[in-house]
Amino acid sequence: xxxxxxxxxxxxxxxxxxxxxxxxxxxxxxxxxxxxxxxxxxxxxxxxxxxxxxxxxxxxxxxxxxxxxxxxxxxxxxxxxxxxxxxxxxxxxxxxxxxxxxxxxxxxxxxxxxxxxxxxxxxxxxxxxxxxxxxxxxxxxxxxxxxxxxxxxxxxxxxxxxxxxxxxxxxxxxxxxxxxxxxxxxxxxxxxxxxxxxxxxxxxxxxxxxxxxxxxxxxxxxxxxxxxxxxxxxxxxxxxxxxxxxxxxxxxxxxxxxxxxxxxxxxxxxxxxxxxxxxxxxxxxxxxxxxxxxxxxxxxxxxxxxxxxxxxxxxxxxxxxxxxxxxxxxxxxxxxxxxxxxxxxxxxxxxxxxxxxxxxxxxxxxxxxxxxxxxxxxxxxxxxxxxxxxxxxxxxxxxxxxxxxxxxxxxxxxxxxxxxxxxxxxxxxx
Amino acid sequence: xxxxxxxxxxxxxxxxxxxxxxxxxxxxxxxxxxxxxxxxxxxxxxxxxxxxxxxxxxxxxxxxxxxxxxxxxxxxxxxxxxxxxxxxxxxxxxxxxxxxxxxxxxxxxxxxxxxxxxxxxxxxxxxxxxxxxxxxxxxxxxxxxxxxxxxxxxxxxxxxxxxxxxxxxxxxxxxxxxxxxxxxxxxxxxxxxxxxxxxxxxxxxxxxxxxxxxxxxxxxxxxxxxxxxxxxxxxxxxxxxxxxxxxxxxxxxxxxxxxxxxxxxxxxxxxxxxxxxxxxxxxxxxxxxxxxxxxxxxxxxxxxxxxxxxxxxxxxxxxxxxxxxxxxxxxxxxxxxxxxxxxxxxxxxxxxxxxxxxxxxxxxxxxxxxxxxxxxxxxxxxxxxxxxxxxxxxxxxxxxxxxxxxxxxxxxxxxxxxxxxxxxxxxxxx
Numbered sequence: 001x002x003x004x005x006x007x008x009x010x011x012x013x014x015x016x017x018x019x020x021x022x023x024x025x026x027x028x029x030x031x032x033x034x035x036x037x038x039x040x041x042x043x044x045x046x047x048x049x050x051x052x053x054x055x056x057x058x059x060x061x062x063x064x065x066x067x068x069x070x071x072x073x074x075x076x077x078x079x080x081x082x083x084x085x086x087x088x089x090x091x092x093x094x095x096x097x098x099x100x101x102x103x104x105x106x107x108x109x110x111x112x113x114x115x116x117x118x119x120x121x122x123x124x125x126x127x128x129x130x131x132x133x134x135x136x137x138x139x140x141x142x143x144x145x146x147x148x149x150x151x152x153x154x155x156x157x158x159x160x161x162x163x164x165x166x167x168x169x170x171x172x173x174x175x176x177x178x179x180x181x182x183x184x185x186x187x188x189x190x191x192x193x194x195x196x197x198x199x200x201x202x203x204x205x206x207x208x209x210x211x212x213x214x215x216x217x218x219x220x221x222x223x224x225x226x227x228x229x230x231x232x233x234x235x236x237x238x239x240x241x242x243x244x245x246x247x248x249x250x251x252x253x254x255x256x257x258x259x260x261x262x263x264x265x266x267x268x269x270x271x272x273x274x275x276x277x278x279x280x281x282x283x284x285x286x287x288x289x290x291x292x293x294x295x296x297x298x299x300x301x302x303x304x305x306x307x308x309x310x311x312x313x314x315x316x317x318x319x320x321x322x323x324x325x326x327x328x329x330x331x332x333x334x335x336x337x338x339x340x341x342x343x344x345x346x347x348x349x350x351x352x353x354x355x356x357x358x359x360x361x362x363x364x365x366x367x368x369x370x371x372x373x374x375x376x377x378x379x380x381x382x383x384x385x386x387x388x389x390x391x392x393x394x395x396x397x398x399x400x401x402x403x404x405x406x407x408x409x410x411x412x413x414x415x416x417x418x419x420x421x422x423x424x425x426x427x428x429x430x
Numbered sequence: 431x432x433x434x435x436x437x438x439x440x441x442x443x444x445x446x447x448x449x450x451x452x453x454x455x456x457x458x459x460x461x462x463x464x465x466x467x468x469x470x471x472x473x474x475x476x477x478x479x480x481x482x483x484x485x486x487x488x489x490x491x492x493x494x495x496x497x498x499x500x501x502x503x504x505x506x507x508x509x510x511x512x513x514x515x516x517x518x519x520x521x522x523x524x525x526x527x528x529x530x531x532x533x534x535x536x537x538x539x540x541x542x543x544x545x546x547x548x549x550x551x552x553x554x555x556x557x558x559x560x561x562x563x564x565x566x567x568x569x570x571x572x573x574x575x576x577x578x579x580x581x582x583x584x585x586x587x588x589x590x591x592x593x594x595x596x597x598x599x600x601x602x603x604x605x606x607x608x609x610x611x612x613x614x615x616x617x618x619x620x621x622x623x624x625x626x627x628x629x630x631x632x633x634x635x636x637x638x639x640x641x642x643x644x645x646x647x648x649x650x651x652x653x654x655x656x657x658x659x660x661x662x663x664x665x666x667x668x669x670x671x672x673x674x675x676x677x678x679x680x681x682x683x684x685x686x687x688x689x690x691x692x693x694x695x696x697x698x699x700x701x702x703x704x705x706x707x708x709x710x711x712x713x714x715x716x717x718x719x720x721x722x723x724x725x726x727x728x729x730x731x732x733x734x735x736x737x738x739x740x741x742x743x744x745x746x747x748x749x750x751x752x753x754x755x756x757x758x759x760x761x762x763x764x765x766x767x768x769x770x771x772x773x774x775x776x777x778x779x780x781x782x783x784x785x786x787x788x789x790x791x792x793x794x795x796x797x798x799x800x801x802x803x804x805x806x807x808x809x810x811x812x813x814x815x816x817x818x819x820x821x822x823x824x825x826x827x828x829x830x831x832x833x834x835x836x837x838x839x840x841x842x843x844x845x846x847x848x849x850x851x852x853x854x855x856x857x858x859x860x
Contacts, residue, residue, distance in 0.1 A: 006853035017855075078720030092540070102717045103767040105746040107684035110522070133716060136748045136759050136767050143749045165753045187721065219859050231857035245730050246676060246709050254537035265721035272725025279676050279725060279733070281711050286563060287532045289830055290508030291617065291695035295702025295709060297826035300675050302732075303709070316535040318566045319573045323595045328840040329566050337533040337566050337838065344833035347848035348826065371859065396727035396778065400719055403774035408767065410758040418777035423436035425447075427661035429649050429801065 001216065001371040003228040004358040005235045007346065011355040012301045013242035015235065020224065023386075027234050028222040030385035034378075035220075044392025047188035048220075048378060050181065051213030051370070054192050056206040062157060062176040063200035069121045071096040072201045073111075075137045076125035076194075078269075078397075079186020080159075082262045083195030084123075086373070087209070089258040090364055093202035100141070103133045108140055117148045121201055122156045125194055127180045129164030132405060157201075159193050185392050187266050190373050205366055212370020220378060232357065233379030236304065237386045239355055240278045244304040247278045248296055251308040252285035252342045255364045256372075259308075260284065263376055270380050270391045277389075285309075286341035293345060297352045305349055305356040308372075309342060312363045431646065431801040433658040434788040435665045437776065441785040442731045443672035445665065450654065453816075457664050458652040460815035464808075465650075474822025477618035478650075478808060480611070481643030481800070484622050486636040492587060492606040493630035499551045501526040502631045503541075505567045506555035506624075508699075508827075509616020510589075512692045513625030514553075516803070517639070519688040520794055523632035530571070533563045538570055547578045551631055552586045555624055557610045559594030562835060587631075589623050615822050617696050620803050635796055642800020650808060659805040662787065663812030666734065669785055670708045670817075674734040677708045678726055681738040682715035682772045685794045686802075689738075690714065693806055700810050700821045707819075715739075716771035723775060727782045735779055735786040738802075739772060742793045 008015055037045025046053075072095060074084055081101040088097035098111060122141055126134045145152040153173040160166035161180050170177035178193035189195055191213050196206050221227045224234040236247060247267065249260045264280035271277040283292050285307065296305050313335055320330040329337070349356045359375075361368035384391030399415055406416025438445055467475025476483075502525060504514055511531040518527035528541060552571055556564045575582040583603040590596035591610050600607035608623035619625055621643050626636050651657045654664040666677060677697065679690045694710035701707040713722050715737065726735050743765055750760040759767070779786045789805075791798035814821030829845055836846025 002856060002858045004854060004856045006855040009853055009855065077717060082721075102684055102714070103764055103771070104684045105764045105768070106744060108764060109744075109746050130755055132759060132767055133771070135753070135756050136764055139749045139751055139753075139756075139760070140746060140764060165756065169753070215859060225857060228857045228859050245732055246711075254532055254534045265718075268725035268729075269721040272729030274728065275730060277725050277729035279709070279711055279729070281676075281709055284532070287507060288695075290827055291512075291699040293830050294824045294826040295698035295707050297829070298704065299698075299702030299707035299709070300705060302675055314536060314539075316539050316570060319569045321569050323565065323569075323599070325560055325840075326565050326569075326595065328838055329562060330569065332838070334533055334535045334538060334566055334570060337562055337834075338535070340834045340837040341533070341563070341830075343837055343849045344830045344846070346852065347833055348830045348845075350851060350853070351848040352826070394724045396724040396782070397720055399727070400723050400771075400774045400778045403777055404767075404770045407770040407773055408758055408762070410755075415778075416774070418781040419773050421780060422776065423439055423780070424434055425436040425439065426432060426434045427655060427658045428432045429645060429658050 001228050001375045002360045003231045005231055007350045008235050008239060008304065008355040008357055011353045013239055013244050014355050015238050019238060023234055023238055024223055024225065026386060027224045027230055027382065030382055031220065031222045033385055034381055041183060043183045044185060046183035048217065048381065050184065050191040051210045051217050051374060054196065054210055056210065059178065059193055059196050059200050059206055062178050063197055065176050066121045066201060068203060069095060069201065070116045070119035071098060072121045072123055072198055073098045073100065073115060073141065074123045074125060074198055075100045075134055075141060077101045077131060077133045078265065079189055080125035080134065080194060082265055083190025084198035086190065086258045086262040087195060087199045087369060088202060090255045090369055091204055091366065093204065095202040097198055097202060100137045103136055108137060112141065112144045117145050118150045120155060122152065123198060124156065124166060125159040126166060127161045129160050129166035132408065132410065157197065159197060187269050188377055191370065208366035209370040212367040213374035216371050216374035216378060229375040229378035230382050232359065232375065233382030234386065235357060236278060237383045239304045243302055244355060245278055246281055246303045248281040248283050248292065248303055248305045250283035250285050250288065250305060252338060253310060253364060256308060257284050259372065266376060266380050269394050269397065271383055271387065271389060273389050276387055285345060286338060289341055289345050293348065297348055297354060303354060305354060306359060307342065307346060307356060308359045310363045311360050431658050431805045432790045433661045435661055437780045438665050438669060438734065438785040438787055441783045443669055443674050444785050445668050449668060450664065453664055453668055454653055454655065456816060457654045457660055457812065460812055461650065461652045463815055464811055471613060473613045474615060476613035478647065478811065480614065480621040481640045481647050481804060484626065484640055486640065489608065489623055489626050489630045489636060492608050493627055495606050496551045496631060498633060499525060499631065500546045500549035501528060502551045502553055502628055503528045503530065503545060503571065504553045504555060504628055505530045505564055505571060507531045507561060507563045508695065509619055510555035510564065510624060512695055513620025514628035516620065516688045516692040517625065517629045517799060518632060520685045520799055521634055521796065523634065525632040527628055527632060530567045533566055538567060542571065542574045547575050547580045550585065552582065553628060554586065554596060555589045556596060557591045559590050559596035562838065562840065587627065589627060617699050618807055621800065638796035639800040642797040643804035646801050646804035646808060659808035660812050662789065662805065663809030664816065665787060666708060667813045667816045669734045673732055674785060675708055676711055676733045678711040678713050678722065678733055678735045680713035680715050680718065680735060682768060683740060683794060686738060687714050689802065696806060696810050699824050699827065701813055701817065701819060703819050706817055715775060716768055719771055719775050723778065726784060727778055733784060735784060736789060737772065737776060737786060738789045740793045741790050
């Protein structure tokens with residue numbers, strides 16, 4: 001993973017090389033703090049050691065019980081789902097991967113109607129074993145398997161903590177069970193059992209993903225000028241401090257669309273606290289160039305745009321044509337159009353003084369995904385250190401969970417009382 | 431469509447009823463301007479008359495030539511694709527709808543490999559007939575049909591302007607062709623041939639969509655307190671003026687996920703100019719509640735959150751369970767969990783003084799979609815009037831198109847020279 005921050009210099013808001021050089025002392029201090037946290041296996045920091053601590057053999061042992069299923073259905077939410085989905089949607093496989101990460105009845109029913117339940121692996125992920133959405137969906141899917149005459153105990157893989165409902169369920173029914181690693185918040189868990197089991201079920205090699213992560217780990221150093229991840233973390237932090245409160249994250253390949261969602265989760269949940277943080281706006285090149293670019297280029301100067309792309313790819317030729325005015329397209333690779341759009345967007349932003357950063361990998365494969373995922377995590381942790389926030393907690397999410405649980409009758413949570421404070425000013429269609 | 435702006439009062443940033451009352455005089459003036467534009471069929475304003483001017487019979491005549499295909503593939507980008515996709519993804523049909531709105535070679539090839547080309551309708555949409563991405567994809571798909579022995583002239587529907595490449599192609603090969611309406615920018619074209627043809631091909635009734643739009647049209651009035659669309663437009667404008675530069679748009683149903691994308695296009699491209707505008711951040715409830723909510727509740731006070739939901743839906747029961755601590759879930763409808771999550775998020779934001787607005791429809795059906803789409807368009811046009819921006823143009827998007835075309839050798843465009851100004855500061859993974 002290479003990072004080019006040149007187009008974040010001299011923009012509005014923007015940095016100078018002087019800003020970055022001064023900031024580099026704080027990067028060195030932060031790196032020391034991070035390294036210490038990694039060495040001591042501290043909560044959160046432990047996430048950054050996963051490329052070395054994750055156990056691909058354990059994952060393979062659990063997933064090998066299922067012989068190349070037709071489909072995998074992950075039931076989980078937030079950090080328990082998005083990492084696996086990022087890998088699934090980036091890598092091709094003949095094993096289809098689906099995710100139930102919402103409690104929408106229509107959607108759940110529609111998905112269950114379409115799935116070949118007899119040849120689907122049900123992959124349930126919840127550290128606590130009590131997440132309301134996940135457990136409710138699990139109960140619904142299990143019943144659907146029962147009704148379809150499918151023995152769910154033969155089709156279910158559980159990834160959970162040491163104790164709790166799901167662990168007991170696995171023990172009772174002798175289900176293959178993977179351990180959620182200690183000290184790793186969900187949004188940082190993609191390089192563990194939580195993110196990698198589905199990749200294993202889909203027949204992908206897990207080792208290269210971890211190797212990519214290890215490359216990122218090895219590249220961490222006390223200077224932003226030497227570590228791509230820190231270059232990204234320090235630049236985004238410094239731009240946010242100067243008013244770039246929105247980070248439009250825009251991969252130029254469909255295969256990384258879910259990666260942008262994963263990034264949005266990581267960034268929002270880790271850094272959005274104490275009145276600071278940076279709003280991740282998910283975008284997709286070239287598609288959103290035909291809409292969002294208007295705002296990025298000409299709207300409020302409160303943004304930076306992160307452009308992500310592979311520099312190589314398999315390509316498809318555009319046929320020659322006699323359609324008027326289109327001969328310039330005929331005979332070129334389709335990818336040339338995408339590359340031109342990328343260059344045009346980058347130039348368009350730069351010419352309007354909008355800061356933008358380029359992140360590149362050679363191609364979208366297992367190893368590059370490991371690099372990207374690890375790189376963004378390390379960038380996020382650095383940003384958190386520089387901004388002095390509690391990167392690894394999510395009190396506002398917990399607040400909402402308690403309120404929901406209280407409303408559902410799952411316990412006495414004072415948070416639920418806040419619904420009574422709803423203020424109404426309704427304007428109705430007559 | 432009903433709008434409740436109560437939770438935008440007294441927040442940070444926030445409004446008072448006094449603010450809204452004072453603003454209402456300007457809403458009256460803006461409504462007069464909008465009404466005049468609609469009556470005179472002025473560029474852009476003409477979009478708001480589509481519920482009356484669109485011709486469902488013409489759409490049906492063109493789409494009836496194809497007898498319930500297995501799939502529809504729309505080739506278009508931006509406003510030529512997202513409206514149709516919004517309807518497709520919200521309404522169930524046994525005709526699958528796909529969209530090629532990007533020029534990613536992997537993605538295009540993967541999609542073409544999966545499609546039953548012999549029973550797919552190819553729906554090409556471009557007003558000018560020269561959009562590079564659309565025409566390049568069209569050429570690729572046409573060739574794939576040729577190779578598969580499918581007569582593309584029997585499988586292609588064209589939606590385009592009065593003249594140009596696609597019009598000539600339709601004339602030459604006697605293809606069914608629909609007219610892109612005059613005076614309607616792409617992002618405002620969902621209630622026209624551009625957005626409705628796919629709905630027709632999928633077997634949906636078009637009339638109720640237009641009727642829903644007509645309800646919205648009838649509800650426009652000189653006061654924000656009487657028109658839900660204007661209540662939303664005026665509130666979002668006033669909040670943006672006070673610092674809510676991000677609008678997190680969060681439907682609580684999977685079926686409206688693409689509607690949020692469509693909204694993001696409408697909002698960004700129409701209002702993001704002259705240094706003003708509001709960044710649409712697409713979200714999805716309850717999923718993003720487990721990540722983005724952290725930022726919305728506790729991050730910078732530069733946001734409003736728009737919560738959208740149907741008040742009725744088909745539901746699915748959660749089976750009874752003896753899993754410890756989960757008995758509170760067993761036996762309830764799954765939708766109750768979603769409703770509790772909605773209420774929890776709304777309360778969580780309000781308790782933290784984050785402005786939020788609730789938009790409700792009875793259920794997700796043709797009519798409600800017409801209401802929602804029209805309502806957001808009218809809200810956007812009102813916001814544009816209040817902010818004195820040129821709502822219906824997109825100069826920054828055009829700039830990027832010219833630069834890309836220049837880079838591809840499609841003409842002499844000085845914009846393309848800007849790529850030479852790229853500044854480099856690369857940090858590479860060693």
